[in-house]
Amino acid sequence: MSRRTFILPRIVIILAAPGLVTLSAAADWLQFRGSRSNSVTLDVQPPAKWSETENLAWKAKLPGRGPSSPIVIGERVVVTCSSGINQDRLHVLCFAAQSGQQLWERQFWATGRTLSHPSSANAAPTPASDGKLIFAFYSSNDLICLDIEGNLKWLRGLAHDYPHAGNDVGMSSSPAVVGGLVVVQVECQGESFAAGIDPETGESRWRINRPREASWASPVAMPGATPQQDVVLLQSPSQITAHEATTGKQLWVYKSPCDGISSAAAAGGVVYVPSKGLTALRSTSDPQPEVVWNASALLPGAASPVVDRGRLLVINRAGVLACASTVDGQIAWRVRLEGEFWGTPTLAGNRLYCISQNGAGQVVEISVDGSRGEIVGKGQLEGPIQCSPAISGGALYVRSDRHLWKIAAP
Amino acid sequence: MRQVRLAGLALVGWTLAGGISWAQSDSLAPLLKTIREVGPEGKGNLAASQAWAELAARSDADQLPMILGAIDGASPLAANWLRSAFDAVAERQARKDGKLPIAELEKFLHERQHNSRARRLAYEWIARNDLTAPDRLIPQMLDDPSLELRRDAVARVLMAAEKASAEQNIDLAMSSYRKALGSARDLDQIKVVTEALKKLGQPVDLAHHFGFLLDWKLLGPFDNHQGKGFEVAYPPEATIDVAASYPVQSGKIRWNSHHTSDEYGMVDLNKAIGKHMGAVAYAVAEFQSDKPRPIELRLGSESANKIWLNGVLLSTAEVYHANGTMDQYVGRGELKAGRNVILLKICQNEQTETWAQDWKFQLRVCDATGKAVLATDRPAPRAGDNQTAANESTSPNGPKE
Structure with a gap:
């Protein structure tokens, strides 16, 4: 895995004043909730307002559906889709970030179960990348590795290997690149497991059994100083566990009811897990983490919490955004947003980009002292939109079941 | 090798x-x-x-x-x-x-x-x-083994039928819809056709069209508390004797004959056997075939299930309340000439949520494309009675039926 992905933003933290991020080069957005699994970018802020005629750099038609999010690798934007009456056709598409031109498309046939709730689709998990290779994952548990030119490197049919792995409501856990491996979490009532897969060969380096209960949460990468120190969090409805990413060895377990959809966020060695509201956990040398605090009022909906610079940003099921302190979980302010949210918002500097399911984009600006937030811009796109927006090079990338948009100032 | x-x-x-x-x-x-x-x-x-x-x-x-x-x-x-x-x-x-x-x-x-x-x-x-390929090639594919090619061909016939209907050419519209129905395998297309035919006064017997089994013998409830009954081989898994009765915690249970007239062959176990949580039900049906042939037994069930054909276990799924849909589970097997026995095990767990109370199933027999395979003794399709509200009837078994 490319270490530059994680190192570059750290350099920028030192150089950039809060809220005034000025990178000259675009940062990659390599997986679900960004390269660091935290929904935070240190890149240039995209515009706060957009429409089909304002700040729309380009719009590309997609051949299929997908709650999955776009990722950005250098000058390329990668999106997955699924199509067909049975959602059994899998697509990986690559677009030029600058022009929106489709550079290539690869199609595959699903080898696992393709049923899902009508609101979801086979292309629910967001693809991941190590900067060189693309790892496209689907609800049917097909995992496909391509290079950035679209050449097939390997593929796995995880439901072909484990036929009882699947969930007819649909699965949506996105892979994470961590510890030099591609970590997938396949949790359902059938065969439940997590695996660390070699990005070069597609073979499993480790595989562990997981609770046989349906989960839609995604593995969360907690990068260490070296790949050997990388940790991956795996969240199930009954527990969250931390593992050495390179071996799968369990480091700790916190047994408590956890959300089945909204995934944990981590920063500064503390894990904020959607459990009984939100619970802050700190790793210790014990097999159980220390409970730092619990805030029942901070109850995420489907969107995952965002953590940055001492603040937690949480959207609940009613569409109310709350900002709380990471110190004690106390809520500082709330803003009511329009709509319901499946996608996790993305934070760029002091602006949080929130896109509701019906395509209503709302940009919440956090005041310099952090004491309040207000909606400073809006943008409407045609929904349904379930993705979490990607930000790279001052552009916001959003996809629906029909289109991929690049929103950027002219 | x-x-x-x-x-x-x-x-x-x-x-x-x-x-x-x-x-x-x-x-x-x-x-x-x-x-x-x-x-x-x-x-x-x-x-x-x-x-x-x-x-x-x-x-x-x-x-x-x-x-x-x-x-x-x-x-x-x-x-x-x-x-x-x-x-x-x-x-x-x-x-x-x-x-x-x-x-x-x-x-x-x-x-x-x-x-x-x-x-x-x-x-x-x-x-x-x-660009001429769709017009040249697709119309020949109404009976194609590729369901995607067939779907495109059916779509063209449907367009022709709708056009004829709009132009009040009712004979052409009906023949086109019938043609589409004969070839369609996807539920959405079949629904379009049957709705149109119904409006034209030609209702379709959907249960017959799909090959849903409507007559069952049902037995239950056996114990499935904590989901443990899924792996327990209760007596019907060894021998099917529809005259037998079995002691269970609530008393004695015996097989009951059950007929459903639901157009999608749905059997509601909460009504037919009674509302039970942590329970196992068995359903058995006979199927007469004129010849040996490969078939698919396609089951829709929101809860854990097993499918046997002539004593051979074809499919298992230990999943509860994670969506239920037609053709959800497929057991592939071989019919023999004459009498065949289909056995289902349908389990209910103990979830208390309102969306987790359904305990029901539907099963059809078809070929690999989804075309109904009908028992030789199946009654002829109903004519003109598809508007009838779905209903079910259950009656106790005699010693032998």
Whole structure:
């Protein structure tokens, strides 16, 4: 895995004043909730307002559906889709970030179960990348590795290997690149497991059994100083566990009811897990983490919490955004947003980009002292939109079941 | 090993049939063979990756049909490697001069013994290069084994039917809808057709059309607290005796005959057996077949289930309340001539949520395309009574029925 992905933003933290991020080069957005699994970018802020005629750099038609999010690798934007009456056709598409031109498309046939709730689709998990290779994952548990030119490197049919792995409501856990491996979490009532897969060969380096209960949460990468120190969090409805990413060895377990959809966020060695509201956990040398605090009022909906610079940003099921302190979980302010949210918002500097399911984009600006937030811009796109927006090079990338948009100032 | 040899024979057979010259096949065959050898758990990926790169870089347009041919008999994993190689070569050729071996691809398309998905792939590349292809090729595919090609053909007939209906040409509209119904396999298209025919005064017996079984003998509840009953082989799994009674915690239970007139063959166990949590029910049906034949038993059930045909376990799923839909679970088996026995085990767990209370199932017998396979003693389809509200009736069994 490319270490530059994680190192570059750290350099920028030192150089950039809060809220005034000025990178000259675009940062990659390599997986679900960004390269660091935290929904935070240190890149240039995209515009706060957009429409089909304002700040729309380009719009590309997609051949299929997908709650999955776009990722950005250098000058390329990668999106997955699924199509067909049975959602059994899998697509990986690559677009030029600058022009929106489709550079290539690869199609595959699903080898696992393709049923899902009508609101979801086979292309629910967001693809991941190590900067060189693309790892496209689907609800049917097909995992496909391509290079950035679209050449097939390997593929796995995880439901072909484990036929009882699947969930007819649909699965949506996105892979994470961590510890030099591609970590997938396949949790359902059938065969439940997590695996660390070699990005070069597609073979499993480790595989562990997981609770046989349906989960839609995604593995969360907690990068260490070296790949050997990388940790991956795996969240199930009954527990969250931390593992050495390179071996799968369990480091700790916190047994408590956890959300089945909204995934944990981590920063500064503390894990904020959607459990009984939100619970802050700190790793210790014990097999159980220390409970730092619990805030029942901070109850995420489907969107995952965002953590940055001492603040937690949480959207609940009613569409109310709350900002709380990471110190004690106390809520500082709330803003009511329009709509319901499946996608996790993305934070760029002091602006949080929130896109509701019906395509209503709302940009919440956090005041310099952090004491309040207000909606400073809006943008409407045609929904349904379930993705979490990607930000790279001052552009916001959003996809629906029909289109991929690049929103950027002219 | 045997599979590899068969794969090799398939490739040789295809080349001998005139698809490609020996000189060309000599260079491709080892690459295709390597790709076809990929296995589970990532086995063979590294070698396949190298072969794929060589195939994608070196193959020319004339070799595309051979790549397609290699999909015949390939595993689902190998088929994905091969189709993406085909796409890569075709894309490169399209960028170069746009010339594809259309005649060879059409020949492959028309040879219905080939892999259905490979034939569909051929069609899509033909259609990219020839705008007349849909009009020329699709109308002939109403009975195609490829369900995607068939779906497109049905869609065209539906459009013609709707046009005729709008123009008040009722005879043409009805014959077109009937034609579409005979070929359609996808539920959404069948619903469109049956709604239209109903409006035209020609209701369709959907249960008959799909092959849903309507008459069952039901037994339950056995214990399934904490889900433990799923793995317990209760007496019907050893012997089916519809005259027998069995002691359970609540007393004695015995088989009851049950008929459903639901147009999708749904049997509501909460009504037929009673509302129970942590329970197992068995359902048995006889099926008369005029000859031995492969069939699919397609089950819709929101809860854990097992399917047997003539004592052979065909399918198991230990899943509760994670969506329920028609054709959700498929058991593939072989009917024998004469009497066949279908046995289902349908479990209910102890979830308390309102959305987790359903305990029901539907089962149909069909071929691999989804066309109904009907028992020889099945009554003729109902005529004109499809508007009747669904109802079910249950009656205690006599000693023997």
